[in-house]
Amino acid sequence: MNALPAPPAARWLPPDTFAGQTALVTGGGTGLGLEISRGLAALGARVIVASRSAEHHAQLLAEAAERGWRVESRTLDVREAEAVEKLALELDEHGGIDILVNNAAGNFVCPAERLSARAWRSVLGIVLDGTFYCTRYFGRGMITRGRGQVLNIVATYAWTGMAGVVHSSSAKAGVLAMTRTLAVEWARHGIRLNAIAPGPFQSEGAANNLWPEADRKRRIEEQIPLGRFGSAEEMAAHALYLLSPSCAYVNGECLVVDGGLSLGRGMWDSGERRGGSTS
Numbered sequence: 001m002n003a004l005p006a007p008p009a010a011r012w013l014p015p016d017t018f019a020g021q022t023a024l025v026t027g028g029g030t031g032l033g034l035e036i037s038r039g040l041a042a043l044g045a046r047v048i049v050a051s052r053s054a055e056h057h058a059q060l061l062a063e064a065a066e067r068g069w070r071v072e073s074r075t076l077d078v079r080e081a082e083a084v085e086k087l088a089l090e091l092d093e094h095g096g097i098d099i100l101v102n103n104a105a106g107n108f109v110c111p112a113e114r115l116s117a118r119a120w121r122s123v124l125g126i127v128l129d130g131t132f133y134c135t136r137y138f139g140r141g142m143i144t145r146g147r148g149q150v151l152n153i154v155a156t157y158a159w160t161g162m163a164g165v166v167h168s169s170s171a172k173a174g175v176l177a178m179t180r181t182l183a184v185e186w187a188r189h190g191i192r193l194n195a196i197a198p199g200p201f202q203s204e205g206a207a208n209n210l211w212p213e214a215d216r217k218r219r220i221e222e223q224i225p226l227g228r229f230g231s232a233e234e235m236a237a238h239a240l241y242l243l244s245p246s247c248a249y250v251n252g253e254c255l256v257v258d259g260g261l262s263l264g265r266g267m268w269d270s271g272e273r274r275g276g277s278t279s
């Protein structure tokens with residue numbers, strides 16, 4: 001069982017980094033959430049993955065059984081405040097959670113003038129309301145226990161803006177403001193909040209909704225100074241780092257992991273990128 005190599009995101013930290021801690025990862029069965037969940041479990045945490053579809057948790061549960069990780073699955077729609085509160089109260093009866101990762105999201109490309117009210121609410125509901133409900137209800141238990149951590153997954157368009165995703169950019173901007181606000185408000189309770197802002201990485205949800213055609217993906221890649229998409233594993237490695245004791249004095253920060261995509265292109269032609277990508 002232990003002969004299996006650690007998942008890539010977990011290779012940079014000591015194997016007992018999260019021993020004795022319980023983490024809840026929303027959307028923790030797919031894409032980035034899956035890699036964060038795998039990393040936390042490999043580094044000793046008990047992990048609860050929560051999202052709408054239990055089918056999305058099957059891969060992680062199977063791997064956990066094989067490796068001896070402690071992973072549990074809960075169906076939850078983060079837009080439903082009462083359901084979030086119910087789960088938080090249930091988990092609080094058994095020690096509660098130490099780490100909350102607000103990773104669940106919904107997104108698609110749609111010009112703002114064509115975006116229906118329901119479509120706007122759907123994305124705002126998942127990203128902004130859902131992050132607040134989870135933070136508020138799981139945060140209450142953390143306040144009672146006097147310790148905890150929240151990691152929010154945002155995107156750089158929270159501050160750069162990006163045409164075509166007004167719902168997601170507005171919601172992520174709200175989540176970033178929430179991160180910084182509560183980093184101050186809850187520090188006295190021993191709770192830290194941070195965020196990471198990944199650049200594009202391949203996940204089924206993002207690929208289906210944002211770059212369904214190979215040509216569109218290639219055009220995005222061409223804009224990235226490092227010349228390639230990131231991977232969910234490397235994004236997760238930064239998530240684990242921010243949650244680890246190395247970052248005990250980091251609070252209210254947003255770590256950008258985007259190969260330089262969100263930086264200015266410059267006004268002068270600085271020449272083509274030479275050499276291979278830095279993987």
Ligand code: HXC
Pocket residue numbers: 105106107108109110115116117118119120122123155168198199200205206209210
């Ligand atoms: C326009 C759309 C649409 C689209 C849905 N809607 N997709 N409008 N263009 N492509 C509209 C619907 O018509 C409906 O409005 C409303 O949105 C709600 O649709 P539902 O299908 O009922 O919503 P729901 O079942 O709640 O699903 C939520 C979802 C879906 C967001 C629409 O895509 C989802 O579940 N996504 C989860 C996975 C995901 O998106 N992952 C990507 C993460 S990447 P009407 O008015 O017709 O009733 C990311 C950052 C990437 O977040 C950053 C890259 C740099």
Ligand code: NAP
Pocket residue numbers: 026027028029030031032033050051052053054056076077078079102103104105106126130153154155156197198199200201202203204205206
């Ligand atoms: P993903 O695999 O599609 O992940 C989205 C997850 O959210 C799914 O597991 C989904 O599970 C869950 N989810 C959606 N709606 C939910 C709801 N109402 N309640 C509970 N869970 C819900 O996408 P990803 O690319 O890994 O994205 C992960 C995070 O990274 C997101 O916050 C995203 O905004 C961010 N991000 C991604 C990129 C990228 O390029 N991929 C770039 C920047 C930021 P269910 O369907 O089972 O509910």
